Amino acid sequence: MIRRAALLLLLFQAGYAQPGFAQAEPLPALTREGLQALNLAQSSMAFRSVAGTSNETPAVADLYRTALINGGFAADTISITRQDDTAFLVLRWQGHDPSLKPLVISGHMDVVAANPSDWKHDPFKPVTENGYLYGRGASDMKMSNALAITALIHLRQQGFVPDREIILALSGDEETEMKTGQTLARMFSNAAEVLNLDVGGGVLDEETNHPLFYTWSGAEKTYADINLSVADPGGHSSEPRPRNAINVLAAALLKIQAHPFRPELNALTRSYFMNAARFSSPRLAAAMRVFAATPDNAKAVSVLRAEPSLVGSIGTTCVVTTIRGGHALNALPQHADANINCRIFPGHSRLDIIHELTEIIADPSVHLQDQSAGTVETQPSPLDTPFASAITRAAQAAYPDVPVFPSMSSGASDSMWFRARGIPSYGACPIFMKSSDNFAHGLNERVPLAAITPGLHFLLSLIPALSGP
Numbered sequence: 001m002i003r004r005a006a007l008l009l010l011l012f013q014a015g016y017a018q019p020g021f022a023q024a025e026p027l028p029a030l031t032r033e034g035l036q037a038l039n040l041a042q043s044s045m046a047f048r049s050v051a052g053t054s055n056e057t058p059a060v061a062d063l064y065r066t067a068l069i070n071g072g073f074a075a076d077t078i079s080i081t082r083q084d085d086t087a088f089l090v091l092r093w094q095g096h097d098p099s100l101k102p103l104v105i106s107g108h109m110d111v112v113a114a115n116p117s118d119w120k121h122d123p124f125k126p127v128t129e130n131g132y133l134y135g136r137g138a139s140d141m142k143m144s145n146a147l148a149i150t151a152l153i154h155l156r157q158q159g160f161v162p163d164r165e166i167i168l169a170l171s172g173d174e175e176t177e178m179k180t181g182q183t184l185a186r187m188f189s190n191a192a193e194v195l196n197l198d199v200g201g202g203v204l205d206e207e208t209n210h211p212l213f214y215t216w217s218g219a220e221k222t223y224a225d226i227n228l229s230v231a232d233p234g235g236h237s238s239e240p241r242p243r244n245a246i247n248v249l250a251a252a253l254l255k256i257q258a259h260p261f262r263p264e265l266n267a268l269t270r271s272y273f274m275n276a277a278r279f280s281s282p283r284l285a286a287a288m289r290v291f292a293a294t295p296d297n298a299k300a301v302s303v304l305r306a307e308p309s310l311v312g313s314i315g316t317t318c319v320v321t322t323i324r325g326g327h328a329l330n331a332l333p334q335h336a337d338a339n340i341n342c343r344i345f346p347g348h349s350r351l352d353i354i355h356e357l358t359e360i361i362a363d364p365s366v367h368l369q370d371q372s373a374g375t376v377e378t379q380p381s382p383l384d385t386p387f388a389s390a391i392t393r394a395a396q397a398a399y400p401d402v403p404v405f406p407s408m409s410s411g412a413s414d415s416m417w418f419r420a421r422g423i424p425s426y427g428a429c430p431i432f433m434k435s436s437d438n439f440a441h442g443l444n445e446r447v448p449l450a451a452i453t454p455g456l457h458f459l460l461s462l463i464p465a466l467s468g469p
Contacts, residue, residue: 033150034452038133040067041146041447045126045135049110051085051176058087060109060142064149064170065089071153081183086110086172088180090187093152093166095467100164101192103466106414106425107145108174108181108198111137112441120444132437132446139431139447140440144197145170147430147452151459162467164192171414174198178374178414185417193387194418195466199409199427202395202402202454203279204434209450212279214395215407216387217427218268219380221312222344223412226354227337227369228252228361234327234334241332246325249336252361253320256340259360260305261316263295264345268380268408269313275405309435312410316353318342339371343410349377375412378419387426387466394462398432398454428462430455 030038044064049057061080068091069075079090089109095102114123114136121127126135133143152168167188171180202214230252232245265273273292277285287303291314294300304310311317318340325336342353354368361368383406392404415425431451439445 030449030452031456033154033456036153037143037146037150037452037456038449040064040149041133041138041143042126042135044109044142044146045133045137046124048124049086049137049172050113051110051173055085055110057085057110057172058082061087061089061170061172064109064145067149068153071149072156073153083172083180083183084177086180088172088184089168089170090184091152091166091168093156093162093168095162095164095166097163097469098165100469101190102165102167102188103162103463104167104169104184104188104191104194104418104423105148105463106169106171106181106184106194106196106198106418107141107148108171108414109142109145110172110175111140111142112175114445118443123445128449131449133449134444134446136445138445139433139438140445141198141429143447143451144429144431144455147455147459148197151456151463154456154460155463160464162464163469164467166463166467167191174414176374178412178417181414182374182417184414185421185423188418189421189423191418191423193381193385193466194415194423194425195462196413196415196425196427197429198413199411199415199429200407201429202398202432204432206434206436209434211399211402211432213275213403213405214391214399214432215272215276215405216391217409217415218383218406219266219346220378220409220412220415220427221316221346222342222348222350222377222416223375224342224344224350224353224370224372226318226340226342226350226357227371228340229335229337229367229369230365231335231367232333234332237330237332239332245333245336248363248365249323249325249338252363252366253323253338255360255362256318256320256357259318259357260301261318261345261356263291263301264315264347265292265295266346266380266408267383268406271405272313272407275403278403312343313408316342316345316348317410318353318357343412344377346378346380346408376416376420378416380408381419381424381426385424387424390462390465391426391428393465394428394458397461398430398458430458 047056123136273288277288287300290300323338326333
């Protein structure tokens with residue numbers, strides 16, 4: 001029996017425009033390229049490219065390779081490399097001038113896990129409904145990949161040849177161990193700069209759907225997992241003792257919850273707050289402007305910390321994400337441990353934060369250990385480069401006169417591996433959407449179909465601009 005993933009690949013190779021995917025309504029008017037991007041996004045979303053057993057990320061890479069070859073790229077310019085249970089894809093498009101360092105276009109093909117019973121639709125059976133494409137990877141980030149591949153094909157078919165080499169580098173485990181991203185950064189350590197399509201993006205008005213602004217990312221916080229553990233001899237639950245491993249751990253977690261890390265600013269976040277204030281409620285806008293001028297203002301910090309979308313931009317955050325303890329229902333616990341996930345503001349090391357947490361807890365029986373994997377500390381990329389003007393022109397090719405300004409990402413991406421090697425990396429997702437439509441990593445992930453056309457305009461402007469001398 002042919003597996004579902006293999007059948008989808010065969011259908012795409014055969015050139016079917018809509019390979020059996022559910023449509024609850026007619027599609028909006030799209031150009032030929034727009035339909036190609038939608039088709040490729042749907043086809044790739046039908047693969048369960050999740051780490052672990054039956055990881056279909058290599059099948060996504062095969063699908064993308066087929067699309068690129070069908071679009072005119074030579075087979076020998078595209079490679080797929082297996083690594084553990086996943087794979088990464090590389091396209092090398094030679095430029096006019098071999099003396100110029102290459103442009104790397106970065107993205108990832110894997111997605112986070114999703115339980116079909118929790119979703120309105122099966123997350124790996126993409127469906128268009130009410131103007132959206134639903135399915136795991138819709139916004140993170142298989143539509144962005146499809147738009148980039150479609151844009152590259154269109155540029156080649158129109159006779160465009162870049163001045164510098166363009167390298168499309170798609171990793172296969174960005175959502176987990178990030179080994180393939182590290183490999184790609186090592187392979188292309190001679191890059192001039194990196195365009196990371198996984199970060200940034202445009203924001204639409206919640207009521208009118210008109211564009212509010214576009215933000216690009218020039219830095220990201222450091223990812224860290226810190227294990228807290230408490231050990232104890234335990235005993236019989238009928239004989240409680242003053243010291244209980246779970247209670248000790250709980251007290252430490254509450255201290256971390258109550259700890260306010262020092263509010264901080266850098267050039268990227270100051271620019272973001274000053275610009276984004278124009279599109280915020282009066283109360284929030286006032287707090288953003290005050291914080292941008294005086295980051296130690298307690299009232300402004302309090303307002304910003306109450307906003308989940310902003311709290312990550314004003315300093316380091318640490319939050320408990322997993323907890324384990326005890327070994328029997330009728331015994332005192334012999335152990336208890338928890339994972340604290342920290343997103344560290346640039347300029348601080350993981351060791352700095354462990355020392356700060358140790359001081360907060362003030363209990364030597366609570367042991368802290370850095371268990372971070374697939375992460376590295378990096379500094380912001382330079383802001384005074386031609387990228388800023390190129391990204392402004394690209395965003396305004398999608399939506400004329402839309403305001404464009406930089407920001408810092410609170411999450412981790414493959415950009416860190418390039419920044420760690422001194423290569424400037426900038427996040428610039430081609431998708432404009434409402435904040436309320438952002439369900440990346442969550443239930444019923446979706447992307448508006450109306451994002452396809454402006455996304456192509458965006459990339460068809462940005463890629464040639466960055467591939468010049």
